[in-house]
Amino acid sequence: MGKYGWLDSHAHLSDERLFDRIENVMSLCEENLVKKILTICLNFDELEKAFILKEKYPQIDIAMGLFPTDYDLYTEENWARLLEVASDDRVVAIGEMGLDYYWEKDEENKKIQREHFIRQIEIAKKVNKPILIHSRDAAKDTIEILKEVKHFGIMHCYSYSVEMAKEFIKLGYTLSLAGPVTFKNAKEPKEVAKMVPMDRILIETDSPYLTPEPHRGQENEPGYVKHVGEYVANLKEIQDEVLQEAINKNYDLLFRQYK
Numbered sequence: 001m002g003k004y005g006w007l008d009s010h011a012h013l014s015d016e017r018l019f020d021r022i023e024n025v026m027s028l029c030e031e032n033l034v035k036k037i038l039t040i041c042l043n044f045d046e047l048e049k050a051f052i053l054k055e056k057y058p059q060i061d062i063a064m065g066l067f068p069t070d071y072d073l074y075t076e077e078n079w080a081r082l083l084e085v086a087s088d089d090r091v092v093a094i095g096e097m098g099l100d101y102y103w104e105k106d107e108e109n110k111k112i113q114r115e116h117f118i119r120q121i122e123i124a125k126k127v128n129k130p131i132l133i134h135s136r137d138a139a140k141d142t143i144e145i146l147k148e149v150k151h152f153g154i155m156h157c158y159s160y161s162v163e164m165a166k167e168f169i170k171l172g173y174t175l176s177l178a179g180p181v182t183f184k185n186a187k188e189p190k191e192v193a194k195m196v197p198m199d200r201i202l203i204e205t206d207s208p209y210l211t212p213e214p215h216r217g218q219e220n221e222p223g224y225v226k227h228v229g230e231y232v233a234n235l236k237e238i239q240d241e242v243l244q245e246a247i248n249k250n251y252d253l254l255f256r257q258y259k
C-alpha cells in the first residue's frame, strides 16, 4: 500500500504566483506525497517556463492550449505554433480549451469559442493526445461538440450535475474533481464525487485558483491536492490508497498512447 501517492491533474505552475516560489511549492508536494503534476500552459511564454521546470522536476507533465476567452491569441501564427508544439514529446495533452459562457454573454463571441474549441480538438486528434476541457455554463454546447468531434480526455474541474456527468462519461471522458468538492455548501460536486466510477476519476487543484478546505482563502498550490483526494476518498468511503491507485492508473491509461 501507499506506493502510488497523489497526483494533481491540473495546475498552473507557470503562473508567477507558483513559478516564483517553485522550490517551496515542490517541497510541499513531496511532503504531501504528490508525485505527479500536470501543468497547464495558456500561451507560449508559459510553455517556455514549463519546459524549464521540467528540466529540474521530471515529475511535471506539460499541457498546452488556448483558453476559450483569450480571443487575441487566436491568430494564424499561434495556430501554426500550437500544431508544432502539440507534437513535442514533452507536451502530453492539448488544453485547456473549451467553452466559457460564464465570462462571455455575447453570442458572436460564443460562436468564436465553439469554432476554436473544435479547431483545438482537431489538433489533438492529429497528434493523438488527450484534451483538457474547460466548460463553464456551457454544458449543452460542450456535449454537442464532443459528440460531433469524437476524441478523449479530461473534463477539468467538473462542475455540472450528476446527470450531465453521466453524459460525459458515456462519451468516454474522465472527470477531474477540484477544490469546490470540499466546500461546505457544494452539494452537487459531492454527489458527482460519489457517483463517478473509479475508472473515470481524477483530482486536481487548478492552482493557484480554487483552494480547497482547510486552506480556503489562501493561495492554492499542487500540494493541496491531497486535501481534495482525502475528501473524495471519504465521500466514496474508500481508503486514500485505493483512490491514489485509481487516479494513477486512470492518468497512465489516458496518456499511454505516446509514452
Ligand SMILES: [Zn+2]
Pocket (backbone or CB within 6 Å): 010, 012, 040, 096, 206
Ligand atoms: Zn486551469
